[in-house]
Amino acid sequence: MIELRDVTKVFPGGTQAVDGITLVVHEGEFCVLLGPSGCGKTTTLKMINRLVPLTSGTITVGGRDIQKLRATELRRRIGYAIQEIGLFPHMTVAQNIATVPRLLGWRKAKRRARVRELLGLLGLTPVDEFLRRYPAELSGGQRQRVGVARALGADPAILLMDEPFGAIDPITRERLQDEFLRIQREIRKTVVFVTHDIHEAIKLGDKIALMKEGRLIQHATPSQLLAQPADDFVRGFVGTDRTLKALRLTSVREIMDSGPLSVRDDDSLAAARRAMDRLERSFLPVVGEDGLFLGWVGRNSVLGPPSVCVGDRITPYAVLGSPDMPLNEALALMLESATGNLPVTDEDRRLVGLVSFDRLFESLRQIYVEREAGEGSP
Numbered sequence: 001m002i003e004l005r006d007v008t009k010v011f012p013g014g015t016q017a018v019d020g021i022t023l024v025v026h027e028g029e030f031c032v033l034l035g036p037s038g039c040g041k042t043t044t045l046k047m048i049n050r051l052v053p054l055t056s057g058t059i060t061v062g063g064r065d066i067q068k069l070r071a072t073e074l075r076r077r078i079g080y081a082i083q084e085i086g087l088f089p090h091m092t093v094a095q096n097i098a099t100v101p102r103l104l105g106w107r108k109a110k111r112r113a114r115v116r117e118l119l120g121l122l123g124l125t126p127v128d129e130f131l132r133r134y135p136a137e138l139s140g141g142q143r144q145r146v147g148v149a150r151a152l153g154a155d156p157a158i159l160l161m162d163e164p165f166g167a168i169d170p171i172t173r174e175r176l177q178d179e180f181l182r183i184q185r186e187i188r189k190t191v192v193f194v195t196h197d198i199h200e201a202i203k204l205g206d207k208i209a210l211m212k213e214g215r216l217i218q219h220a221t222p223s224q225l226l227a228q229p230a231d232d233f234v235r236g237f238v239g240t241d242r243t244l245k246a247l248r249l250t251s252v253r254e255i256m257d258s259g260p261l262s263v264r265d266d267d268s269l270a271a272a273r274r275a276m277d278r279l280e281r282s283f284l285p286v287v288g289e290d291g292l293f294l295g296w297v298g299r300n301s302v303l304g305p306p307s308v309c310v311g312d313r314i315t316p317y318a319v320l321g322s323p324d325m326p327l328n329e330a331l332a333l334m335l336e337s338a339t340g341n342l343p344v345t346d347e348d349r350r351l352v353g354l355v356s357f358d359r360l361f362e363s364l365r366q367i368y369v370e371r372e373a374g375e376g377s378p
């Protein structure tokens, strides 16, 4: 979808910002340009939509040389979102989002429908309220969402994003990243995304292109980058806690014990006791008639008269995991709540799995072993 061949950029003052980069981004792929400040990420991005002219080399988009496309045609196919700046302060949210559609001559009704759709998609609701506000009347995180909505305005196949979640607090940032991942799963744009944050790169990228001083040092999947750093620069950049970072790449679903055995809240204590004996467990999850997860029942609490049922002896749960949760979050939850077992529930809080600390620890060990193997091979 996007192909850079031997691309260089020397600015008029003589700064060589980009030095012979060759990079292919496939359709629907999320490519992260990562690297320290001043390494040429923004310049690379801007050359793709011709905001910066290239000095030498070629860039093709959808198989066509960008030099041979008209700038308007190029920008119709490419959305562009940048950090902070970008929103027009004198225009409402709706007018901002409709910028490109208006330039492309979309009809008013179509523009309006698109604005509403995008506000909904990015969770800026109630839509009627947000579309008439001005950028100064939004929080930082909301402004960034509008920036992303504007980039998506004309439904471009390609999205260029330059630290779009840069200037916001870490919690909102995580949320925006999650939302963006969810949206990306639906809309499957080809994305080139600039960041200098390794965590953000690992979380979002299908591929990471790590740059240094205008050159491309390694282009690989996040797990390859973590497991097999090409050189000391990459090793230093990804950090010494690579194993922990790699936990981000595995979801709870991949390691959980699915369909775990449980008891019902209307079961008798004797039945729960028998189940524990049979399974050699000192506790079991309790679910309601509808499969909803209610909590735990332990061996110490299943002694009692036959009239008492499990529902009367439930120990409430402290934390819940979800199948899509990355393992680093699952680990953090378990450590914070001192739980040896993480119940995994679906959106309706139905029990779908369990992750034990031992299982999680085993995954951690596997990652470590793979990494060592990777480093040992040529």
Ligand SMILES: Nc1ncnc2c1ncn2[C@@H]1O[C@H](COP(=O)(O)OP(=O)(O)OP(=O)(O)O)[C@@H](O)[C@H]1O
Binding pocket: 011, 012, 013, 015, 016, 017, 035, 036, 037, 038, 039, 040, 041, 042, 043, 044, 196
């Ligand atoms: N218009 C310009 N004229 C001259 N030099 C420039 C220009 N724009 C960027 N540069 C230089 O090119 C180099 C690469 O800049 P670029 O903005 O691409 O870096 P970056 O990787 O995006 O950095 P950051 O993470 O700080 O945003 C830097 O040395 C910068 O000073």
Ligand SMILES: [Mg+2]
Binding pocket: 041, 042, 043, 162
């Ligand atoms: Mg930059």
